[in-house]
Amino acid sequence: MPADRRQALGLFGAALATLAGRTGATSIALPPLELGPARLTQGGWARGMAQGGLALDLDGRAIPCDASGAFFLAFDRDAAPVARLTGRAANGWVATRDLAIAPRAWQIEHVDAPLRPPSVPSEQFLAIRKAELARIAAARARTTDARGWSQSMIRPVPGRVSGRFGAQRIYRGEPGSYHTGLDLAAGSGTTILAPADGVVILAADAPFTLEGKLLMVDHGMGLSSAFLHCSAHRVSEGQAVHQGQAIAEVGMTGRATGPHLHWGLRWREARLDPLLFLPGEQ
Numbered sequence: 134m135p136a137d138r139r140q141a142l143g144l145f146g147a148a149l150a151t152l153a154g155r156t157g158a159t160s161i162a163l164p165p166l167e168l169g170p171a172r173l174t175q176g177g178w179a180r181g182m183a184q185g186g187l188a189l190d191l192d193g194r195a196i197p198c199d200a201s202g203a204f205f206l207a208f209d210r211d212a213a214p215v216a217r218l219t220g221r222a223a224n225g226w227v228a229t230r231d232l233a234i235a236p237r238a239w240q241i242e243h244v245d246a247p248l249r250p251p252s253v254p255s256e257q258f259l260a261i262r263k264a265e266l267a268r269i270a271a272a273r274a275r276t277t278d279a280r281g282w283s284q285s286m287i288r289p290v291p292g293r294v295s296g297r298f299g300a301q302r303i304y305r306g307e308p309g310s311y312h313t314g315l316d317l318a319a320g321s322g323t324t325i326l327a328p329a330d331g332v333v334i335l336a337a338d339a340p341f342t343l344e345g346k347l348l349m350v351d352h353g354m355g356l357s358s359a360f361l362h363c364s365a366h367r368v369s370e371g372q373a374v375h376q377g378q379a380i381a382e383v384g385m386t387g388r389a390t391g392p393h394l395h396w397g398l399r400w401r402e403a404r405l406d407p408l409l410f411l412p413g414e415q
């Protein structure tokens with residue numbers, strides 16, 4: 134493949150274009166498939182542009198594009214080292230990109246104590262929890278046309294990072310569950326701002342057992358935020374919110390030892406590192 138053609142295929146990863154069953158294919162132009170900006174790392178993300186009506190998939194799962202061809206991808210905390218992005222053009226061309234997903238050095242603490250066996254939950258707790266998890270699942274199943282996925286995010290509250298995403302304790306070789314969000318220390322009542330545009334998909338009126346007064350905002354394209362332990366909500370379900378809008382207040386409802394915001398970000402099932410969405414912070 135000539136160098137200028139390789140360059141035209143973009144900056145990231147190994148690029149390859151094939152046309153099954155035909156020859157002399159290099160004269161056919163491949164619609165552009167570009168990535169950027171991107172944080173190609175575990176817990177990270179990428180935005181891109183696919184023109185010419187390319188149909189995209191990431192490791193076999195379809196990736197939607199908006200009317201301009203813009204798309205969003207993200208990579209789980211434990212994502213494999215390579216993710217394959219494929220674009221299929223109407224003329225039969227297939228372009229694949231192997232995206233190298235950089236591993237992270239997660240904050241791991243080895244504890245010389247056995248992993249505490251979970252206390253046996255009561256029937257009553259299990260019934261309540263089942264209903265809470267069903268509400269969370271129903272909220273996640275909602276899709277909206279919010280455009281927050283295309284924005285550069287802002288911090289929901291000021292304050293120091295008191296708990297990093299991905300941090301994990303290992304108890305005599307047995308891993309505990311990792312921290313699924315970013316903890317930001319802030320006093321009770323501190324205003325929480327929407328980090329990006331979205332639609333409120335869950336606003337728990339009564340505190341959930343673990344998450345407390347939980348607020349969830351869909352940012353579109355499968356990306357959503359969860360704000361845990363709030364003392365109050367300032368928006369209601371179904372409401373569209375704009376980046377920077379006051380949506381809730383910091384608290385310590387649910388399972389929390391002090392007032393803070395636990396901000397979780399997910400794309401589909403993948404859990405993401407919120408710090409990677411804040412320009413200039415990591």
Ligand SMILES: [Zn+2]
Nearest residue numbers: 296314316395
């Ligand atoms: Zn937390």
